[in-house]
Amino acid sequence: MSNPKFAWCDGIVPWEDATCHVSSLAFKYGAAVFEGIRAYWDGSNLCIWQLNEHLARLEKGQRFMRFETPFSADHVADAIKQTLNANEFRANVHITATAFLSGPGQPFLCDPASLAITAMARGDFATDGLRVQVSSWRRASDAAQPQRIKSNGNYLNGRLAAVQARVDGYDTALMLGQDGKVSEGPAMCFFMVRNGVVITPDQQSDILESITRDTMITLLREAGHTVQERKVDRSELAMADEAFFCGTAWEVAPIHSIDGLAMPAGSPGPITQTLRSQFDALTQGTDTSHPEWRTYL
Numbered sequence: 001m002s003n004p005k006f007a008w009c010d011g012i013v014p015w016e017d018a019t020c021h022v023s024s025l026a027f028k029y030g031a032a033v034f035e036g037i038r039a040y041w042d043g044s045n046l047c048i049w050q051l052n053e054h055l056a057r058l059e060k061g062q063r064f065m066r067f068e069t070p071f072s073a074d075h076v077a078d079a080i081k082q083t084l085n086a087n088e089f090r091a092n093v094h095i096t097a098t099a100f101l102s103g104p105g106q107p108f109l110c111d112p113a114s115l116a117i118t119a120m121a122r123g124d125f126a127t128d129g130l131r132v133q134v135s136s137w138r139r140a141s142d143a144a145q146p147q148r149i150k151s152n153g154n155y156l157n158g159r160l161a162a163v164q165a166r167v168d169g170y171d172t173a174l175m176l177g178q179d180g181k182v183s184e185g186p187a188m189c190f191f192m193v194r195n196g197v198v199i200t201p202d203q204q205s206d207i208l209e210s211i212t213r214d215t216m217i218t219l220l221r222e223a224g225h226t227v228q229e230r231k232v233d234r235s236e237l238a239m240a241d242e243a244f245f246c247g248t249a250w251e252v253a254p255i256h257s258i259d260g261l262a263m264p265a266g267s268p269g270p271i272t273q274t275l276r277s278q279f280d281a282l283t284q285g286t287d288t289s290h291p292e293w294r295t296y297l
């Protein structure tokens with residue numbers, strides 16, 4: 001697949017010129033926060049999915065990182081729209097918006113910051129079932145790194161788990177927290193269904209403050225399901241009837257098996273399948289409910 005023509009690096013630039021210096025705090029220390037965002041092409045319009053939620057999280061992330069000159073939500077929204085327009089996409093797109101410390105110096109510096117936007121045409125990660133490994137890598141504790149924000153430095157942790165899962169012949173990983181309770185996957189949140197009740201690790205399980213997780217909970221409750229946000233034991237994984245991951249990149253991704261134990265209700269299980277179809281209809285705009293989640297270009 002060829003690269004897009006343009007990216008944003010404090011302004012529209014040719015794709016090749018969207019670079020970051022090797023002496024920058026972002027490069028050396030991971031001093032950056034980012035958003036992965038989707039835009040869906042409905043045949044005539046490009047619709048940015050849950051833009052406001054992503055802008056709000058990016059603002060919180062910059063605040064947490066103590067950037068002296070954070071980028072406002074309006075500024076980031078404008079940069080994203082300009083990048084999409086410049087590339088004239090006619091397909092589903094994956095966007096990243098990264099606020100990063102672009103200067104050299106000591107790790108405690110909080111200035112200067114730059115904003116980078118990339119947008120690339122990308123299909124979905126459609127799968128009928130992920131073979132998942134419970135990782136021997138534990139999710140880093142919130143007391144060690146701020147897991148609820150999307151800071152680049154956090155991503156080594158999930159990457160190690162994902163690489164290990166692939167090396168061991170699985171599709172991806174599910175990580176436990178330091179307390180041995182289920183946390184999340186690399187870049188996706190975990191849900192399981194047991195006896196008709198939907199269960200997901202709570203926010204205190206060292207997980208990202210995920211936008212798609214909130215969306216799943218909203219849709220499931222609207223459909224009349226009971227959703228429990230709570231600590232999940234590792235042994236409960238073997239009791240699940242069905243399970244899925246979710247996230248901006250992964251959308252709703254059914255889980256086939258965990259550590260080789262297949263989901264008894266199949267993959268996708270019935271609740272997962274209904275949720276996935278509903279989510280697809282919402283993102284493609286064939287279901288027009290929740291207009292607050294759509295920003296048309």
Ligand SMILES: Cc1ncc(COP(=O)(O)O)c(C=O)c1O
Pocket residue numbers: 036150158184185186187188189207208209210211212213246247248249
């Ligand atoms: C570590 C991590 N957890 C969960 C998720 C899912 O979050 P969201 O639904 O906001 O994309 C992501 C995705 O970006 C992630 O990076």
